[in-house]
Amino acid sequence: MAEQLLAAEDLGKTYGTTVQTVALSDVSFVLHTGEFAAVIGQSGSGKSTLLNLIGLLDTPTTGRVLLNGQDASATSRRQRAALRNELIGFVFQFHYLLPEFSVLENVLMPGRIAGASPAVLRPRAEEVLALLGLEGLESKGANDLSGGQKQRVAVARALMNRPALVLADEPTGNLDSENTKAVYELFRRLNSELGTAFLIVTHARAVAQQTDRILEVQDGRLLQDERNSHLEWEPAAAPAGEAVASTGAA
Amino acid sequence: MLSLTIAARFLRKSPAQSVLIVAGIAVGIGVQVFLGSLITSLQASLVDQTIGHSPQVMVQSSTDGQPVAYGPALKQTLTSQPAVTTVVPTRTFSAIYRQGQVSAPLELTGGQLDQLNTIYDISGRISAGKAQLGPGDVLVGKDFAAKNGLSPGSRLILVLPSGKPAGLMISGVFDFGSAAANLATAFVDGGYAAGVLGYTGDQYSAIDMQVHNVFDSKKVAAQLKTQPAVRGLKVSEWQSQNSDLLSALKSQSYSSYMIQFFVLVAVALGIASTLAISAVQKTRQIGILKAMGMEDRRSGRIFLWQAAILGLGGAAVGVGAGLALIGLFTYLGRNSSALFPIHPQVWFIALSFAVGVLVAMLSSLIPSRRTTKLDPIEVIQGG
Numbered sequence: 001m002a003e004q005l006l007a008a009e010d011l012g013k014t015y016g017t018t019v020q021t022v023a024l025s026d027v028s029f030v031l032h033t034g035e036f037a038a039v040i041g042q043s044g045s046g047k048s049t050l051l052n053l054i055g056l057l058d059t060p061t062t063g064r065v066l067l068n069g070q071d072a073s074a075t076s077r078r079q080r081a082a083l084r085n086e087l088i089g090f091v092f093q094f095h096y097l098l099p100e101f102s103v104l105e106n107v108l109m110p111g112r113i114a115g116a117s118p119a120v121l122r123p124r125a126e127e128v129l130a131l132l133g134l135e136g137l138e139s140k141g142a143n144d145l146s147g148g149q150k151q152r153v154a155v156a157r158a159l160m161n162r163p164a165l166v167l168a169d170e171p172t173g174n175l176d177s178e179n180t181k182a183v184y185e186l187f188r189r190l191n192s193e194l195g196t197a198f199l200i201v202t203h204a205r206a207v208a209q210q211t212d213r214i215l216e217v218q219d220g221r222l223l224q225d226e227r228n229s230h231l232e233w234e235p236a237a238a239p240a241g242e243a244v245a246s247t248g249a250a
Numbered sequence: 251m252l253s254l255t256i257a258a259r260f261l262r263k264s265p266a267q268s269v270l271i272v273a274g275i276a277v278g279i280g281v282q283v284f285l286g287s288l289i290t291s292l293q294a295s296l297v298d299q300t301i302g303h304s305p306q307v308m309v310q311s312s313t314d315g316q317p318v319a320y321g322p323a324l325k326q327t328l329t330s331q332p333a334v335t336t337v338v339p340t341r342t343f344s345a346i347y348r349q350g351q352v353s354a355p356l357e358l359t360g361g362q363l364d365q366l367n368t369i370y371d372i373s374g375r376i377s378a379g380k381a382q383l384g385p386g387d388v389l390v391g392k393d394f395a396a397k398n399g400l401s402p403g404s405r406l407i408l409v410l411p412s413g414k415p416a417g418l419m420i421s422g423v424f425d426f427g428s429a430a431a432n433l434a435t436a437f438v439d440g441g442y443a444a445g446v447l448g449y450t451g452d453q454y455s456a457i458d459m460q461v462h463n464v465f466d467s468k469k470v471a472a473q474l475k476t477q478p479a480v481r482g483l484k485v486s487e488w489q490s491q492n493s494d495l496l497s498a499l500k501s502q503s504y505s506s507y508m509i510q511f512f513v514l515v516a517v518a519l520g521i522a523s524t525l526a527i528s529a530v531q532k533t534r535q536i537g538i539l540k541a542m543g544m545e546d547r548r549s550g551r552i553f554l555w556q557a558a559i560l561g562l563g564g565a566a567v568g569v570g571a572g573l574a575l576i577g578l579f580t581y582l583g584r585n586s587s588a589l590f591p592i593h594p595q596v597w598f599i600a601l602s603f604a605v606g607v608l609v610a611m612l613s614s615l616i617p618s619r620r621t622t623k624l625d626p627i628e629v630i631q632g633g
Contacts, residue, residue, distance in 0.1 A: 048631075057541055058627045078545050085543020092630065096538040100259035110542045112252050157542075169630075 002032035005068065005164055005197055006054060012062035013049050013220075023049045024220045027063070031199060033164065036191045038208035039201045041217035047201045048169055050217060054199070055088055055167045056080040068164070085114050089158030089166040089196075093173035095150040097142035103129070103153050104138035110160045121160075128156045132186065148179035155186065159196070166190075168200040172207070184210050253548055256539070257555035260532055268560065271524050275564020276571055278517030279606040282510050283572025286602065287594040288579070289506035293499055295590035297464055299427060300495060301488050303370050305458030306467045307334070309474065312484045317341075317453035324457070327479040333461045333470045336368040339454040341443035345408040345416075349398060356394070356408065358436045360443020369460055372424050372437060378402050379422030383439045388418035391432030392425040406436075410446055418442075464488070514609050521560065521613035525553055529617035536621050537629025550622035553614045561610025565603045572602070 013024040024046040031037060041047040052058040054065050056072050064073040072083055084090075089110075097106050104125055111121040129135060132152045137145065145153065151171065158166050168187070172180035184207065191198050200211060208214045209228055216224040261268040309328065311318050318324075320339045328337045341360040346353050359366070363383040367373050373381035377392050379402025388406050395401060406418045418438065426432055447455070461470050467487035474485050489496050529536075536549050576592045583589030 052627055052630065055541075057630055058625075081540065081543045081545050083543075084541065090541055096534065096541075098259075098535050098538070100256075100263045100535070109539070113539065113542055113544045 002034055004030055005033045005035070006031040007066040008050070008054055008063065009066065010063035011050065011053055011060050011065065013053060013058065014061045022220055024053070027217070027222045029215060029222060029225055031165070031197060033197055034191065034195045035197045035213060036188065036211050037199050037213035037215060038211040039199060039215045039217060040203065040205055040208045042203060045217045046220040047217045051167050051169050051199070051201045055090060056084050085110060085161060087164050089161070089163035091151070091154050091158050091166060091168040091171045093170035095154040097150055097153055099141070099143050101142060102138065103134065103140050103142060103145070106142055106153055107156045107160055110157060114161060125160060128159050131190070132156045147175055148182065151175060151179070151183060152186070155183070159190065159194070163196060165197045165199065168198065170201055170203070180207070253551040254555045257552045257559060260528065260552070261556055261559060264528070267524065267528065271521055271560045272564040272567060274520040275517055275561060275606055275610060276567035278513050279565050279568025279602055280571035280575065281513050282602045282605065283569055283594065283599055284575040285506060285509060286598055287572070287576055287592050289502060290595065290598065291590060291592040293502060294593070296499065301464055301492070303426065304488065305369060305456070306461050306464055307459040307471050307474070307485065307487045309457040309459075309480060310455070310484045310486070312482060317447070317449050317455060318457060318483060320452050320454050320457055323479040327477045328457060328459065328474070331470060331474070333463070333466050334459050335462055336460040338365045338369050338458045340366070340456055340458050341440060341447055341449060342455040343411055343443060343446050345410050347398065348407055348409055352398065354394070354398065355434065356436050357434055358388070358438050358443065360438045360440045362440055366437060369458055375424045375426060376422045377425040379420065382421040383437060385439050385442055386419055387421040387439060389422045389424055389437040390420055391435055392423050393429050393432035394434070394436070395420070395423045397433065514605065518609045518613045521557065521610050522616055525557060525614050525617040526620070528556070529553060529620055533624065534629050536624055537626045540624065540626040541630060546622045549624070550618040553618040553621055554611060557610040557614030558607065561607035564610065565606030568606055569599055569603055
């Protein structure tokens, strides 16, 4: 059985002091090494909040996040930054590439933040870029790429430090159906070839069904945690409020 | 040095903004270098003209009109003071110049020409005749000579303090650059003055001194008063006798400091506001860098590095601009006796440069602090 990579224990997030808004409440689940899972839910359901909490970008109001068995919620900002750099790769809906840097420099950035020199990191960056079909674009500026290319560079950057977990928040939200399909196929391939765990936030059930496991969030609570039987690829987004066909909670 | 690399890239990405900040710092430091050097040189020129060729510390008898015995002990005490550059014993008396119906008072200082030169630089300021002080010779000022139709070789008839008349030969005419000094001052041989005053060989009216830094005269005078050889004598110095001049010099310094201070404040505010805008513009980049694991302090250093680069560039350009202004000032005044030469001091330029960099660095503290506190979630949630 795969090792436990991440555990969310009774995670909750409440915003505001005088008027309180509960964004997430009592969410618990475990993610294992090499898993390929999705978090689905409607807009405002709390799925991005969940991703931010387990990605150590935000701190929970209640509960805790265990990463490799370590209570990451109890660590300092500095330690959380180091854990993010070492263990987690992020892919967001917006690519968030640094326009001041070239494609290669953007991909090198997580390694440089870790303290390695560009010369040492370069072979790894070129390997990742080749894996994503981005050879020849190394010296291009981040703003000189197409939308699909930018998102692939963002994926390459997320993979640079060989993270154990990639957290992707609506990673294809700004892409057309062709690029959407390509990105998910890429995620699947990287998951198979590298053994990197993926947790992908999406509002589209059809997209989520390409993963092995679906965590459904509704009104800030984990509604279902189901193992998926793969369907044929359907790039069109699922309609909002679509009924969930449970295949059994994990 | 990732923070430095990122800082440099941020600056390169916004060249117009970077050039404007550098120009702002350069203007401030340029003004600082030019104005500071101008005021310093103006003061040096004023000091040189007013007291540079005068005794700055004097030892006299505590009883008016009585001589000072300049014996070995006193000589050893005065010449061994590290702050003292020149010690010249002088004999001074007043006389009335009389020529027909015309009469004018004269203050005659007697001494050895080579010693007098160390204070008054008489030989270097001769405008007619020659610098010579033999027995019976007298050197008079340009204005006195012109007013009375005298020139080298003319005979000067004086009425001495004893009431007796005396005749001296004008060997040279000097120009001290001051009409008052040129009208009322004259120099004679020390032996001749001793005879007029009735002094013996080691008796003098005063022991005149100059010091390394003219503004140390009070300290030197106070120190001398504690010396056994000086006990019972009167020690005076120029500052207590020229309070108006001192006040004017101080006022000039303070006004210069105020101008420089407010110029630097304006520069600091300009840099701070521009860097603050830059910090806001780069919030997304900083947020994503932090999401990737960049530590808070390291991200804050990005703006410190930016400020350092801008400060170094701006200060370097500013020093160059300041020196160019000084060069222009000197060039324009090359034929004008009304203008004085500006001598930029290396230490002052180095200080101005350092102040420029420091002001830029201090100006970056607010944006740097803001960056340090930025939570990546603010950027991620803000899209």
